Amino acid sequence: MSSCVFCFCAIIADKQYTMKNLKLKSDKYRKSRGGYSRFLDIYCDHCGQKVLLYQKDGPGELKRLYLDRISSPEKVTRSQHLPIKRVPDLVCSKCHSLLGVSYIYPKEKRPAFRLFAGAVKKKLIKG
Ligand SMILES: [Zn+2]
Numbered sequence: 001m002s003s004c005v006f007c008f009c010a011i012i013a014d015k016q017y018t019m020k021n022l023k024l025k026s027d028k029y030r031k032s033r034g035g036y037s038r039f040l041d042i043y044c045d046h047c048g049q050k051v052l053l054y055q056k057d058g059p060g061e062l063k064r065l066y067l068d069r070i071s072s073p074e075k076v077t078r079s080q081h082l083p084i085k086r087v088p089d090l091v092c093s094k095c096h097s098l099l100g101v102s103y104i105y106p107k108e109k110r111p112a113f114r115l116f117a118g119a120v121k122k123k124l125i126k127g
Contacts, residue, residue: 022039022053022071024037024038024039024055025037025055025068025069029057029066029068029108029110030057030058032058033057033058033059034057034058034059036057036058036059037055037056037057037058038055038056038124038125039053039054039055039056039071039124039125040053040054040055040056040062040122040123040124040125041053041054041122041123041125042054042065042120042121042122043120043121043122043123044092044094044095044097044099044119044120044121045118045119045120045121046092046095046097046119047092047094047095047097048121049092049093049094049095051090051092051093051099051120052065052070052071052072052073052076053070053071053072053073053125054069054070054071054122055069055070055071056069056122057069062115062120062122063114063115064100064105064112064113064114064115065090065100065112065113065115066105066110066111066112067079067080067087067102067110067111067112067113068080068110068111075093076090080111084102084103084104084111087102087111088102089101089102089113090102090113090115097119098116098119099113099115099116099119099120100113100114100115100116100119100120101113101114102114
């Protein structure tokens with residue numbers, strides 16, 4: 001048995017550990033929305049595929065997804081620091097439906113995905 005097998009196991013275990021210990025981000029954006037936040041699983045409404053994990057701040061409808069509030073997957077979080085023109089639009093990895101387009105939310109000059117109406121479903125994650 002090679003040591004690589006053990007390394008791989010360690011990586012998986014570490015990932016699960018990280019998932020269980022999600023921390024809500026707290027900053028000026030959260031405070032300006034009343035300080036109330038929770039995690040949502042975002043699903044494609046066309047095929048039911050889980051698209052990403054999102055921290056929603058404050059009450060109200062989910063019209064856009066701020067890039068700095070997306071916790072996973074890495075494919076999406078990796079683009080958080082790219083110039084907005086290089087951030088790919090939000091597409092379902094399974095059925096390839098276009099769910100939202102990347103843009104800068106003008107009011108806060110904050111990179112986000114503008115969601116199409118009815119493109120995604122959300123589910124509250126219970127801690
Ligand atoms: Zn889909």
